[in-house]
Amino acid sequence: MVRDEFDDGCDWDGGNVVPWGPIQCEQHEADRILPDPVDGLDFESPSIKSLNKENLSEFEALMLGEVSNDGSSEDELDIDTATTSSEDDTFFPFMDLPLEIRQQIYHWIHLMNPIRLTQFAPWYPIPVNRGYFVNAITAPSENDSNTPEASDETPRPTATRTAPILSPWRPYSCMPTSMLRVSKQIYYESRELPFRNNEFVFVNWFASGLWAARSFIRGLQSWQTQTMHYARLELLSRDLAGRYVDEWRELCGAWSEGLRGLRLKILSSGGGVGTGGGVSWVVAGSPQRGAPTAGVRDEEGKVEEWIENGLKQLKRLRCLEVELSAADWDDNTKLEWCRNLEEALNESKTEAEQHVRVCCVERARDL
Template structure:
């Protein structure tokens, strides 16, 4: 369909103009889902067919480039296998080698300030707060392939190995996230704030989804960045928001969580309705160890072991509410063991 102005004028001029018009349009594609023609300028030229052909040509060129890139990757992988003794080993042996390398390197964090040294992550051992459940836990761990989360290594990610070649990177990149325990201690502020900043800052979704084990220290004391901006010491609403966001980021990936909680005057990560929404987001969580430190039971009195066990049992009931068979979380009240 041509614009009315395109058909005006003398006979010879009209046919000349129509020839020019068809030269611009060439062949109209027969497609039912094209947008209507867009008339441009006083001559009513149709712009969308030209744009359509150009986009289609770009897609074809990109497909060719993608195919060539894929073929090049396959060829490079094949050549690497010929030249590398490591890549010629069975994949099970390669994965074991990657595990030894990636899990035996202690983490060394950069010091933000020499006057305030950062805590060095290290193994933190615990034992059940209720002695009578120790044998039960041992039996369950032996038969259900569970173990105390404190048995997990605390390491780092040596990037040199992951930068060796594409094949090694793809085979080994999830091992540190699956096996290491990520530690977020209290330092200046609650470990909850540090955990949110770290997990939110990961560049790839697969990294967040691959985190399996975490040790998190939470306290109501100290400062929250939002609270500092507004001149107050604590801000419960911001902590609730951080907790809910963090649980959403971990979602189905997190399997084991160790919580070291210190609160005075208000509940933290407990059975309060404000915190429950976060627990509901941890769909993949199966093992939870809770240590309560310096917790007031009321009237300035500290909670005893029995009260802590009851509190953790109540928390377990809240977490497992609405979970199906095979989705429940084992909640264990623990206390630290002095080395």
């Protein structure tokens, strides 16, 4: 509006129209006395409405912007606007999730990235990566010995899958490098996951599994070797005696603070010498009768060095599965050998300490 459009019955104050009323004009604008615009109004009168939201009519609320045409309140409009803006302008707050939920997400990312062995050359064979299933050999129960079919001979141990053995379904997976490089926090939260959950397998393939395991851990850092929880290892009996026992001791030392479960296969030595200083199982062929086997105690009754200075270093070991591949050993002999091994591992432990459970197993024939 233009000021000149108003007559002398109104006044202009800072660009706003002041209600009509008597005024006293002085020579200077600063000395003017303006009437109180609310003089003479009775706020208790029922004809005067307060501008509280509770007293507004639907039309007045719409005009004041308290509600929208669809009936939504101003607060609801603000929430919807903020949500839409958050979805469009920002990213998902992953780090605001609880640590347990982030760990579950890391777990699924780990399972979605299986390790694929590289074929170095068409003529170079690589071990087939597949599940390794075993059955536990258990002593026959008293009821079995009283059956009519039982003979006077010592009852033969039976193999069963109901005995508590380590899971053969552990993953062979890795964490994507792109995820580990997102931030330091994500790196430290997820870097140990493959070492804790994977089963690391070292088999006799052109050389002893002991040589393969030692070559692998030498390329790792200390926190990686001490975080490995599960391993499957094939050994030749000569790897646990003589000059090779030092290599076995070195491997157990690397796993001393981390390994929880170990699946150990011990094969009777025989055949020629393979690369890497160990006997090659590929060259050796099947176990031969009369081949030397690993012992638990020497002639004087002392625990063998591969147990005393090797397996006993595994302070967190809880379950040890032993598969004995000896041509002239029956199941009773294998079961007794494993019992002696369990006794040797736990003889120096107190009742309060966690004891190692040794389970005698054999390869599942129907898988």
